Amino acid sequence: MSGFFTDLDRVVVGPDAALSGGFERHLATLADLGHDMAASSDLDEMVRVLLVRVIDLVDADRGMLLLTDGEPDTGRVFKGVDALGEPLLSEDLHYDRGIVRRLLRDHGVALEAGDDAPSTIAAVALRGAHGPFGVLYIDRSDATRAFDADVSLLLQLVAAQAAPAFELHRHDEERRRSERVSMENEFLRRLSRRQAEQSRVVETLNxxxxxxxxxxxxxxxxxxxxxxxxxxxxxxxxxxxxxxxxxxxxxxxxxxxxxxxxxxxxxxxxxxxxxxxxxxxxxxxxxxxxxxxxxxxxxxxxxxxxxxxxxxxxxxxxxxxxxxxxxVTDQQRMRRQLLLSEKMASLGTLAAGVAHEFNNQLQGITGFLSHALSSDDPATWRRAMQVGLDAANRAATLTGRLQAFARPNVTGRQPTDLGDLVEETCALVERSFATEGVTLVQHHDEDAPRACADRSRISQVLLNLLTNARHAVFETDTRRVEVRVAADGDEHVRLSVTDTGCGITEESQSRIFEPFFTTKGALGGSVYDGKVSGTGLGLAISSGIVQEHDGRIEVESRMGEGTTFHVVLPRADQDAPSASPAPAPQAVEVGAGAVGRLAVLVVDDDPVVRAFLAEVLQARGHVVTAAESGADGLRAFGEGVFDVVVADYKMPGMNGGRFFREVASRSSGAVRRILITGCPDEESAVARPEADDTLQKPFRDVAIIKAVESTLRQTRCPEPELRGPGAGC
Missing domain, CATH: 3.30.450.20 (PAS domain)
Structure with missing residues (x-):
């Protein structure tokens, strides 16, 4: 965190900066704050240090940290201190609720006078990975001592380091909770063995x-x-x-x-x-x-x-x-939670590499578009549009791979091409491997059959093995990891991960699949690459997943030479359809203009998507009515007659599935319904039966044109001059 503020100091306090000298001096204090927060092992102490430093930084009289506890427009005081660092009494823990609600809703910073008492208030929303979760709130009891403009930027900088520090402590608490659940599962496993012993006793008594x-x-x-x-x-x-x-x-x-x-x-x-x-x-x-x-x-x-x-x-x-x-209802629920926790931990290891890939694509988009805006050359504009579209498609592919890995295990075991699975999983980690100088090689034998596997869960196993291999070669001269897919006899498929690491001792090999056994330090006691690692659960969970597939996982290792893990799975019926992710969007040919004119109702809460749909369809000569919610869409539907209704799945108040059911109940004629969604298939599947067609975001203009204008194959509309705004055929 302190490195963040060192870089920020060079950026903000540069030759062109228009900041006060006092603000420049405060940057050193902010950098020290990052060090102190990182060094705090206790959440309560970290928050106290944060509040005392911020009070001193802006010369305030008191400070508080408020948390939402999951409610988007309310807050509770987590901790409050005065200018001397002493805890505030309960009667002093008052704050302006209106400011807090506004910040949690609109984010940003507030500098204003208080409503409840004569004071001057400065507050900033704290944003985490899933949105705002709290507010940093400071004030001066003297209403004449207003905060200056520098305080706004100071609070934003403080929030930028306080929010991730707070979430890091929360993540540690979740990790410890996961470990407790794992220990409970171990207890249940022992209890299950005891039950088996009791069953043997019963058979003897028979x-x-x-x-x-x-x-x-x-x-x-x-x-x-x-x-x-x-x-x-x-x-x-x-x-x-x-x-x-x-x-x-x-x-x-x-x-x-x-x-x-x-x-x-x-x-x-x-x-x-x-x-x-x-x-x-x-x-x-x-x-x-x-x-x-x-x-x-x-x-x-x-x-x-x-x-x-x-x-x-x-x-x-x-x-x-x-x-x-x-x-065993509770035990199975805890086991599912453990599997999900391990999967989320695996996703965490991908975060840096994925963020880098997204930034690369965003740089291509913003760079070329900003260049095009400064040019009148049509060729420059066309090249910028093409580069931006290519970059967006690459980002969409990466998003699809992450969704495929993170989605719940609802598909079950299906014929799966392990070569495709390896390629997609390796794409998620190749950036982190390359950053550490690790060569990642893939081999897929052409005669390798498909496996009978749950794609998401086997991907989780492979990601765990790749992560272990990356750790194993970290301190070696030859950093190489190889993944191979091949047939294993007539009935099985073998997925192998080989590294050139230090190897595993024979004693450790005999215990490596036991829960809580780790060669990286007991229960996360060691540190790798700045991150705590070694819970001893990854291989145990992977082994359980493979056994549930009626497969086996084996290890071969020589000290000083490296290690190979083999995952052997049953082969699938080769005539069955393969389970694979949806393909990337392909170009679709459409004519230069619509062959008829349609009345289209577009319902989407996102203004950019709504504007895009309206622009594309109006350019084709269709009459478009746009609504920003399901309720607005139903009002518009009741006031006109439409040939096509396009609606987003996830909208506040009323999702696309419910909206389409309402449309069907109110429609006297045939209305084509098109669902658009950015959710995983499992989440939006409930709404798909209500729609005639479904488009997965992101999609290109030609996709919506083709979906809408397919209506013209069954229906012809009167000439444009015979149709009023929003009227149907």
């Missing part, structure tokens, strides 16, 4: 069931965390323990003589089929286990971890069945 029924009943009743339900061969319940009553909500007397289908399997045909499968699986030695959804007596659904085994007499004949289940 051999003596006829002689020890009373003893067995007492054992069953002793388990309150697990539901143990025994039935005879006809499926009538004979034993229903205390744990079963607690989990399913039935009493023991209510279940006596009832069919297990009425108590345990109450989810229609699927449950009946599952029961048949369980009975079939236990016809021989061994048991059956599955995670499934069951219902309580009240109808509430929960995720149950079920073990099912046959009860046999001394002659080996089946005399009944034992169903052992446990409610």
């Amino acid at each position: 051999e003596k069931l006829s002689e020890t029924s009373t003893f067995l009943e007492s054992i069953l009743e002793s388990s309150t965390e697990h539901a143990l339900v025994a039935t005879d061969v006809a499926g009538r319940i004979t034993t229903f323990n205390t744990g079963a009553s607690r989990i399913y909500g039935w009493t023991k007397s209510e279940t006596e003589g009832r069919k297990r289908l009425d108590v345990l399997f109450r989810d229609s045909d699927r449950s009946t089929g599952l029961l048949d499968e369980m009975i079939q699986a236990t016809s021989g030695p061994g048991g059956f286990s599955v995670d499934t959804v069951r219902r309580t007596k009240a109808g509430a659904k929960f995720t149950a971890q079920v073990g099912f085994t046959a009860i046999r007499d001394g002659d080996g004949e089946v005399v009944g069945y034992l169903d052992v289940s446990k409610d």
